[in-house]
Amino acid sequence: MDIRDYSKYFDIISNDLHIDELKHLQMYFSLLKLVEKPIASLVIPVYRAKETLLAHVISLSNLKTIIPYEVLFIDNNADEITLNILDQLGATVIKEQKQGITYARQKGLECAKGEIICTMDPDTIYDPYYIDKMVLPFFKDKDLVLCCSVSKSYENNFQLSTKMQLRNWIKEKYFKRKLSQGFMNRIKHVRAVAMAMRKNTLIPLGYPIDLKAVAGCDDGMIAIQLNLIGKCKYVSANIFTALPPPRDPGKPFPFCNERFIKF
Numbered sequence: 001m002d003i004r005d006y007s008k009y010f011d012i013i014s015n016d017l018h019i020d021e022l023k024h025l026q027m028y029f030s031l032l033k034l035v036e037k038p039i040a041s042l043v044i045p046v047y048r049a050k051e052t053l054l055a056h057v058i059s060l061s062n063l064k065t066i067i068p069y070e071v072l073f074i075d076n077n078a079d080e081i082t083l084n085i086l087d088q089l090g091a092t093v094i095k096e097q098k099q100g101i102t103y104a105r106q107k108g109l110e111c112a113k114g115e116i117i118c119t120m121d122p123d124t125i126y127d128p129y130y131i132d133k134m135v136l137p138f139f140k141d142k143d144l145v146l147c148c149s150v151s152k153s154y155e156n157n158f159q160l161s162t163k164m165q166l167r168n169w170i171k172e173k174y175f176k177r178k179l180s181q182g183f184m185n186r187i188k189h190v191r192a193v194a195m196a197m198r199k200n201t202l203i204p205l206g207y208p209i210d211l212k213a214v215a216g217c218d219d220g221m222i223a224i225q226l227n228l229i230g231k232c233k234y235v236s237a238n239i240f241t242a243l244p245p246p247r248d249p250g251k252p253f254p255f256c257n258e259r260f261i262k263f
Contacts, residue, residue: 003125003240007158009055013081014088017054022088028061029071029090038070040116040135041199043108045074045101049122050081052242055158056122057089065131070113073122076104102207102218105192109202117199119192119219123242124151125158133237134196145201145230146223149194150175151239158240192219193241201229 014022042060046053060071073086073093086093096107109117116135120126127133134147152168154160160168208221226232 003152003154003158004160006055006058006125009058010157011051012054013050014054014085021058025057025061025089029092032069032071033090033092035068035070037068038114039067040069040118040131040196041108041112041114042069042071042118042120042131043074043105043112044072044120044122045076045096045104045108046078046082046086046122047076047101047104048079048082050079050085052123053082053085056124057085057091059125062128063126063131064128065135067131067135069131072108072111074104074108076101098209100209101192102209105218106207106209109199109207112199115199116196117202118196121193121241124193125154125240127238130237130239133235134194137233137235138196138198141231141233143231144233145198146226146232147196147235148190148223148232149235149237149239151191151193151241153243154240155243190219190223192222194237194239195219195223197222197226201226 014025017025044056049056071092073091075083075093075095077097077099083093094107094111096104105119108119116138118131118134134149137147138144150172152171153164155164202222205222205225208218223232
């Protein structure tokens, strides 16, 4: 998978697609709706996703798996263009009026039919074998409650400069080193962009919608709580996501896990 192949889908709408590509995506979502008993539920909150949404959807349609699954887009007051794209493709969209990523993920959790919840983001391109890599381990180990991976980053328009490729290489090496250390060290790298969890374990916990500051907290807090219940596994997968917005050096994203969770 070369992330740069998706550059032609950056910041376009459904009508900009070749007619064959449009029909392919419409057929994809039409067939997904025939799945009555999905094993996995892919839950994708959308807010402002219009620039990367079509590329993300095309990466979903390229998934290769033996596992029946569903795709749920959670409309968290998304912009009109985003919703129009999903409507034209025939995707399943569920409304969550309360603004906030954890409200959206909680809604997806409540509506999902699958045994395994895969949280995903609409600015991310996924490994074609992502579902098998993230979901099959749960059926090999009954004590497993969380699978997680680490994403690489792309630049605007799905580009990869030499500098970005070096950054991704360093990030991967750094994360693998952290894996050999304690769980609290590596949990800082767990992100909802690449998490899979057992629904029956996650439901009693729920998402931390009462946090005063959510950025950088909800995924790590869920991971810590799941780790207290069962096993967690790192999975190597080829995932590319957008760079986060620049941070104010004086105000980094809060790492809320240790502040809000009592051990």
